Amino acid sequence: MASTSGEEASFHTSFTLVSGTPPPVSFVVRVVTTNIIMSPRGPDPTSATAAGLALVEYRRWKKEQDKLAKIMQDLPGVPTKIEFTDIKRATRNFHDTMKLGKGGFGAVYRCTLPASASRTGEPMEVAVNKFLAEVSIINRLRHKNIVPLLGWSYHKGVPALVYEYMTNGSxxxxxxxxxxxxxxxxxxxxxxxxxxxxxxxxxxxxxxxxxxxxxxxxxxxxxxxxxxxxxxxxxxxxxxxxxxxxxxxxxxxxxxxxxxxxxxxxxxxxxxxxxxxxxxxxxxxxxxxxxxxxxxxxxxxxxxxxxxxxxxxxxxxxxxxxxxxxxxxxxxxxxxxxxxxxxxxxxxxxxxxxxxxxxxxxxxxKKLASTPQVPLERPAFVWPLQD
Structure with missing residues (x-):
């Protein structure tokens, strides 16, 4: 990573949502990237320190991401890793022509993975989400009304979780x-x-x-x-x-x-x-x-x-x-x-x-209990809270 002298060193985190559909495997991807931006403003005695701190912070972040990715491989219930190159190729390197729209965490793309990238070798609609911290919760949830985790991917400090793709969106x-x-x-x-x-x-x-x-x-x-x-x-x-x-x-x-x-x-x-x-x-x-x-x-x-x-x-x-x-x-x-x-x-x-x-x-x-009784006037908020 090249560094540039300057007075300011700041971290900018961006999110990319990637979505896809058939054939044969479709998915939505949300990945996170971190860029260190240093603005040159001419010589300054503090610039080297700022750049050094930024580089140290980046290396610390990268080390933590690598460690978390290793932990993710060992978590029970987490499916097979999906190569990031397959995701990148399927989205045509996240080309605008593949973009479906923009969500709260970035752009959403439509794409297709080859059957070889599927754990079953058959067409499978999936969704990919960047949140690594989420895996510790979602990998254990098994319910028909919760979007299931299918796999994961990792590339240069960028983790991604792979979910079943929901045809009708949100x-x-x-x-x-x-x-x-x-x-x-x-x-x-x-x-x-x-x-x-x-x-x-x-x-x-x-x-x-x-x-x-x-x-x-x-x-x-x-x-x-x-x-x-x-x-x-x-x-x-x-x-x-x-x-x-x-x-x-x-x-x-x-x-x-x-x-x-x-x-x-x-x-x-x-x-x-x-x-x-x-x-x-x-x-x-x-x-x-x-x-x-x-x-x-x-x-x-x-x-x-x-x-x-x-x-x-x-x-x-x-x-x-x-x-x-x-x-x-x-x-x-x-x-x-x-x-x-x-x-x-x-x-x-x-x-x-x-x-x-x-x-x-x-x-x-489910109509196993009666409709709740609700007062005509909305109650006032009571503080401190009543148990």
Whole structure:
């Protein structure tokens, strides 16, 4: 790596998302690269020191990445390594013509791996994610509603995880950017099943998996849809495990609009902070609106839906694009929509102690428990928190 004299030495981390489809193997790639940028500003007695520190930092980072890659090879359940050259070749060296779009962590590409790169030797749709820290969690998760890890790749300090490719992309692409070909998302059954699938996946990481996993970034763009629009929870990049004798992890993470008042106040992530985000997501699925894309007088989707609930016109929140086939269909949709809207409000109760658990949530969605009782007036946030 060449160095340049200068007053400034800074590290810039960039993320590249790479996506692909058949034939014969398709995938999405997210890799991380680190570049050291030094701006020449003429002679300066501190420039050599700055450059030296930058070089030392880079070497330390590179050594850690190599060590982590070695650890990843030894982790139980992690599949075969996929050569980075196959990924690079499949994306035509990440050429613009292969680009599908741009996500939160960079560009998304469409590409095809040869069958020889597949562990089965047969066509396989996959997705590749750069987060090495994520592997310690995701490699142990086995559930039909969680995007499965299939393999990994590593090149010059750049790690990547390989996931199954979800044909219909992420939920936000269909829910908020409606196109004529997105008629499936206008079917009520599709939306109800999406909520059920997400709830089942969250129940698994909260109550079935040991140790417990907190996702910490529940949102529509992290819900992936397969070819039949069944939903799977993805992107565990900032997820964390919680020890059996502990109920929270300190440190705010996540996305604006999905963070509850308790999380913002305490900085402690718990099951109930994931449930708040899940409640926001329920309201988005039923209404077809982003959590901040509501009426001018309302700052957030919870403000709007709770106001309609107070006025006795809750069902006016249901997306007008929902398709109905007949009178009986309308009655069913009204009943299920009311159930989900009230569940969404219950999950976003400002006070975490009053939110349902994921055990209760799944029972409500499966109609094994009654629709939650939600007060007409949204409760005030109580501080300090009540157990």
């Amino acid at each position: 939920l936000d692409q269909h829910l908020f950017r409606r196109r004529e070909e997105d008629a499936t998302i206008s079917q009520w059954d599709t939306r109800y099943n999406i909520v059920r699938d997400i709830a089942t996946g969250l129940h698994y990481v909260h109550h079935e998996h040991e140790p417990m996993v907190l996702h910490r970034d529940f949102k529509a763009s992290n819900i992936m849809l397969d070819s039949t629009f069944r939903a799977r929870l993805g992107d565990f990049g900032i997820a964390c495990t919680v020890a059996a004798n502990k109920s929270y992890v300190t440190g705010i993470a996540g996305t604006f609009g999905y963070i509850g008042p308790d999380y913002a106040t305490t900085g402690k992530a718990t099951r109930k902070t994931d449930i708040y985000a899940f409640g926001v997501l329920i309201l988005e699925v039923v209404t077809g609106k982003k959590n901040t894309d509501v009426q001018p007088d309302d700052d957030h989707i919870t403000d709007w839906v709770w106001r309609l609930h107070r006025q006795g016109i809750l069902l006016q929140a249901v997306d007008n694009n929902i398709l109905t086939a007949g009178a009986g269909d309308i009655i069913l949709i009204d009943d299920e929509a009311r159930r989900l809207l009230l569940l969404g409000l219950a999950c976003t109760n400002p006070n975490p102690s009053n939110r349902p658990t994921m055990v209760e949530v799944v029972q409500i969605i």
